Amino acid sequence: MNYTYQYARAALTVDCVIFGFDGERMQLLFIKRALAPFQGTWALPGGFVHVNESVDDAALRELQEETGLKDVFLEQLYTFGQLGRDPRERVVSVAYFALVNRFSHTPLAATDAADAQWFPMQALPTLAFDHAHIVDVALARLRGKLRYEPIGFELLPKKFRLSQLQSLYEAVLGQTLDKRNFRKKVLGYDLLIPLEETQRDGAHRPAQLFRFDTKRYQQLKKKGFSFEL
C-alpha cells in the first residue's frame, strides 16, 4: 500500500545521543550501520518515526531495538532540520539524549552486541550523516544542564563516593576541579545522604558512600530552589 499527499513530505526520524560514565571517562554509544548510506559506519542509534506513535515513543523504541537500553533518562535535545542531511531524501531528525548508568544497565542487547559499542569521548569514530554535529550539540547541552540540574546522578551508581561525583564533573566539563571547593559546594546543598557503608577507593583508605536525595530535591525545586555546581 502506498500513501499519497498533495505536497512532498520530509521523512521524520529520531536519533539518540547516549552518554555513559565508566568512573573515569565519559563515553558515547554508537551502532554500526548495516545498510547504505554510510554502510559500515558508526552512527547514533535511531530510525524512522511511525505515523501512529509519538516522537518520544519512537525514540524509546529505537533505543531499545538498537541497543537494548530501556528505563533510562531520555530527554529531547534538538530538531535537526537542515537541507541535505541525508543523501537519499529530505529527512528531519528529532534528536534525544540519554544518560545511562553503566553500573546498573547491561550495556547492550545480546542480539545486537556486535553492532553497538561504547567509545570514550576523546576518541570518537567517524560518524555517519551530521551525527558528529548532533553529538557536539548534545555535549554542550549536557555541560549546561549538569551545572544547573542534578542530572549527573543518573550516570553514577546509586551509592557513590564524592570522588566519583567529582570525576564525573571533571570528565564532562573537561577541567580539573578543586577538591575542597567541590566537596564544600556539593555538600552545602544538603542533597547527599551519607550512608553507613564505606568503599575502598583504590589504595586509599575507605571512603564514605552517599546517595542522592531525590525526594528532598523535588521538594526544594517546587519552592523555586535552584541547584548550581
Added chain:
Amino acid sequence: MNYTYQYARAALTVDCVIFGFDGERMQLLFIKRALAPFQGTWALPGGFVHVNESVDDAALRELQEETGLKDVFLEQLYTFGQLGRDPRERVVSVAYFALVNRFSHTPLAATDAADAQWFPMQALPTLAFDHAHIVDVALARLRGKLRYEPIGFELLPKKFRLSQLQSLYEAVLGQTLDKRNFRKKVLGYDLLIPLEETQRDGAHRPAQLFRFDTKRYQQLKKKGFSFEL
C-alpha cells in the same frame, strides 16, 4: 502533482511563540485562524514546512508572512510530536520562540494587522490545538534562560533605564525583586555601559540610561564566564 511514499508520513509544521514587553507587562502575539480547524480561534503564527527549505527558514518565513516580523531573536524551543495534536491528521510541530523589541519593531504587517494581536500574559485568549501547552513550555524556557543568559536585552530598547530592566525581570519571573540587590547584581557584571543621556522616569527625577555591552559579553563568554541574575 501528487507525492507517493511507501509508509504514511506525518505533516511537519513550525509554530512561533512571540514574546514582547511593553515596559510593564509581558505580551504574546497571536494570529486569528482564517480556516478550519479552529476557524476564528487565536493561535500561534506558523504553518507547514516546505520540503525544500530548512525548518529554521520555515519558521522565519511563517513569522514574516503572518506577522510581518523579521530580524528578531528566534530560537528553537521544542518539537511537539504527540498523537492527536491536530484533528485532521498526524502533525508534528517544531516550535520556536521569538523575543521582539516592541520599541524598535513595527508590531504587525499592515496587510495582516486585523488578524494578529498582542495579548498580555495574564489575559491570554483560548488557543487552537495544543498551543496553550506550547506557550507554557516557552514561558518556562524564557524564565530559565533569562536567569543564565542576557537575552532580556532583546526585549528592551537599545537605551534603557535600570528600572525598565528590573520591570522586565519581574514581569517574566512573576515576582517582585529587591531594587538595591537587583542593581548591585546587574551592575556587578560590568556589562552595562552608562550613557551620557538621562531619561525622565514618569514623575521621578531623570534616570541614567544604559546600553548592554554585547562585545564584552561575547568576550567573557568565550572565557567561560557565566551570567546569572
